[in-house]
Amino acid sequence: MNKKTFLAFIGPSVLMMVLFIALPLATVLKQSFYQTQSVYETLEVETCSPTFTGQVCIKEIKTIPIIGDNGKVITQTNYVGLSNYQNVLEFPRVIAAFANNSWHEFMLIDFWKALRFTLSFTLITLPLVLFFGLLIALCINNVAKSIRGPVIFVSLLPMIITPVIGALAIRWLFIGDGVLTSFLEWWFAKDIAMFAQAWTIEFMMTFYRVWHVAPFAAIVFYAGLQTVNQDTIESAIIDGASRWQKLRFVILPHLMPLIVFVTLIHLMDAYRVFEEVIGFSSQAHVISLQWLTYDFLTADLMGNRSIGRASASSMLTMIGITLLLIPVLRGVWNDYKGKRL
Amino acid sequence: MFLRKIATAVAITTLSTGAWAACSFDNDTELKSLSNSFDAMKAVTDAMAECGNVTSTLDVDFKDKMPDAFAANPSLYQIGGVSQGTMVPLLNAGTIRPLDDLVAKYGSQLKPSQLIKVNGKIMAIAMQVNNQHLMYRADIFADLGIAVPTTYAEMVAAAKKMQSYNLVDYPIGGTYKAGWNLGEEFINTYLGNGGEFFGEGNTPSINNAAGLATLNTMKSLTPYMDPEYLVSDSTYVQQQFQQGKIAMANLWATRAGAMDNAEESQVVGKVVMASAPMGSVRAASTNWWDGIVFATNMTDAQADAAFRVAMEGIDTEMVQANNDAAVWLIDGFVAGSAAAGAIATADNGAAPYPSSSPGMGAMHTALGNGLAAFLNGEKSAAKTLADIEAAYTITATESGLI
Structure with a gap:
């Protein structure tokens, strides 16, 4: 392809990216000062x-x-220089907490509390999404061809549901004397309040997110399973490979690029966790970084909003995502270099 | 109740075409109104709709939409339903119009007390007053021989006694949802204890004896509440009452009518209204008014039509049909049993919500966000108050108040 054709092809999308991604980002960066x-x-x-x-x-x-x-x-x-960032990060209080050697006190500072939840949410849901995604994909791949269509449809349903609506559905199952809470109360013969403490809420959020995202991973992996080299599988069977060995040494290496892809997408999505906090109205117990940005942007009774702090907190969220993605991207880069040699 | 809000907003968006007999003129100007969602407001917007071409949006999150919607030119809504708190950002931004000429032309039915005046100019038309007061299950209190509580300490004692009988799931209900509701509970009790929110130059001043007493009072109620109290808003508490799950709560006067609504309530005739509990100085509640404002950014012809429609919405006929939905300020209102609690609370000296303090918005937000940590047991009372003051100071400094 000559240079002119190449430029004509990518020109429009570069223009769009500058207009709709780079420029807004630059404005937010400016506003944060x-x-x-x-x-x-x-x-x-x-x-x-x-x-x-x-x-x-x-x-x-x-x-x-x-x-x-x-x-x-x-x-x-x-x-105002870095003052918005200081107001979000609250370093004097962080230093005081460390001087007291108190993790508890550290976790009472909004940003760090939100960061703790956002990180643990992201890192706990990631392996679960990959595991259940792969499991569902393998199941779909092994059912009879005649019912495969309906099975794929049903397993995709959670992904189709709008996130806020899905979160609300879970909330209604569990809040007060919700159907599932009543069932649990009957089962354990004691009074259960799922929305009264942080860990049960975090558990429901994790459960919801895995339920919601695993079908996406599954459909990607299922597509990958269609291109596994059957000759290699047959050779493996002749060599006496067990089911597990086939999975471990043939299928997983084949799916590796897709696993990296799903990991990247999930890290970016999960770090921006927001719907769950709103849907479960969990702000008294659990908050996330994205919720913090939203809270700064919400006008108070006098109509004032903290745009500066919201911008600073957005930039910090972006920095956080970038830091999380670096190890994965480095792996991809090394692979790419390895293949080129 | 996020979806409930959306559902209410959508479902209650009523569109009426063609004039009904109940409206004295035939409105042919397209008009839109935005307001909070509660029974009394629905009665008013329904009455306005009878004039034709009025679309009303009733939305619990109206206060987040209103300032921007009214700032648009032309304004997205011509008519707004506000309280003294939600009027302030509109007033400050100049997006609501003075009404003196319209009142002179079409407002002969209005009582002087309905005219909200700022520096002599009429800026809003009030329709009702509202506060939070005690509602209790008279049947349970009578059976157990417990006197009606007049203080929070008596409420706790009554709850303690009730607990051993297992008559209700939780003796006390409370609108303790983190955010605006929780902040409002603190403000009620703190004012009841004679507290002041601000010192010289908008600086915060809640970290004091009254503040500590308020926090301890709030916490003393929580063992008798639904453990999920930090997600309970007014509608949730109203439903708990209607389903017979709670025996007493401080709830908005606008919710009183719902207790006797046979379609949703299982406790018809059993819930009685009394004054809000006394703080050390006055009743622990705040008085609010609700009223109607009109956008600056519309044509005078639209303003004319909007005002006339609104006058039809708050006429005597509407009040007579919905007497118990609110404590109306409008001619024709007869104070019944549903209004008894609100009036008793006002008689006990409840203070108006301090919306005129410029820092109140930031303070309310800081309280709503900061109090949960104390009720959860994560922070001590003194630290909670100090942190709320710090959070307020950051916001107030940013917005230029300090």
């Missing part, structure tokens, strides 16, 4: 409002934002 404030004035304001017994008028000194000639609140944007 700035804070926007309303300009306030202090005035005496008289407010008359109803009470149960009649109207009451109060005069008080209030700090209120100034509205400009264009009808919008006047704001000023200041460069």
Whole structure:
């Protein structure tokens, strides 16, 4: 392919990526160094409002934002350096916690609490998704051809469900006297509250995520299973390989690129865990990094949002994902170099 | 109840075409309204819909949508249902219009107390007052011979006595869902204990004796509540009441009518309303008003139609049909048993929600996010209050208040 054709082919997608990925990222990065404030004035304001017994008028000194000639609140944007990052990471409190040698105290700081959950969630669900994905793929591959279509359809169902809706379905099964909680209470003959402590919520989140994502891994692995070299399998059988040995020495090496692919996708997705926190309204017990960003972005009763901190926390999330992906990407890179030689 | 919110928002979006006899004029201007979702608001929006061409969205998450929707030009909604808290961001941003001329033209039915005035200009029309107060199962209290609690300590004592009889799943219900609800519970009790939220120049001042007492009061109730109290919002507690699972709770006056709704409630006629428990200074509750505002960014013709439709929504006819849905400020309201608790609470000196303090938004958020750690037993009371003050200070400094 000559250079011109090559450029004509990739040009549009590079343009799109610059427009929709690079530029927004650059804006967020910029915003994470700035804070926007309303300009306030202090005035005496008289407010008359109803009470149960009649109207009451109060005069008080209030700090209120100034509205400009264009009808919008006047704001000023200041460069604040790393102050947004400091406010998210709260290093003085981290240092104090370590000085006290207290992991408990460290885990009470929002960002680190969220990071702890996000990391453990990502790293626990990953092997489970790979394992169950492979298991489902092998099962599908071994059922009779005549019913394979319906089996694939049924096993894909969890993936089709919108994440928030799926999380809510699990919530309703377990909250209060939900169907499954009632069943568990009957089974263990004791009162069970699944939403009253962090570990049960984390367990349900993990369960939900594996249930939701394993079908994706399964369908990818199932596709890979269709291209396993049958000659190699036959040779292995003739050499007396057991089922396990066939899996370990023929099938798994063949699927390796797909396993890496699913790992990459899952690391990126799971690190952005958010739907579960919203769906289970778990913010009292369990929060994630993405939820923290959302919370900074939510306007309070006065309409203020912490855009700067939200941007800083987004950048930190991106840095976190990149760090997680480096080992996997390095493996891919080394493989690629090895093959080229 | 996330999906419930979505479902309510979608299902209650009512569209009515063609005027009904109940509306005095035939509205031909397309109008949209956005508001919170509760029975009284539904009664008002239904009455507005009778004029034709009115689409109402009732959404529990309305406060997250409203400031941006009203800031759009033209505004996405012409009519908004607000309380004194949710009006503030609209007022500050100048996205709601003064109503003096419209009131002069079409508002002859309004009582003076319904006019919300800021610096002399009418900015909103109030329709009802609201607060949280004690609701209790009169049958259970009578059977066990327990007097109606007037303080939190008495509530705990009653709950303790009740527990040994196994009449309900949990003696006490509470809207303790982490976030806005939990913050509101603290604000109620803290004000009841005579607390002040801010010192000089919007600095926080909750880390004090009143704050500690408030935290300990809140925690003293939790052993008698559903262990999942940190996910219980108003609708969840209302349902627990209706299903006979709890025996007493401090719940919004707007939820009182639902207790006697035979279609959903199994405890019709058994739930009685009383004053909110007393704090050391006044009743541990805050008084709110709910009302209607109109967007700045619409044509005067639209504003005219919107105002006339709203006046039909809050007329005497609507109140007579929905007398027990709220404590109405509108002519024709007769205070019945459903309103008794709200009025008793106000008589016991409950303070208005302090929405006029500019830092209150940041404070409410900090409280809602920070209190769970204390109730979970992760932090001491003093540390919790200090951390909430620190979180508030960061936000307030960022937004330029400090």
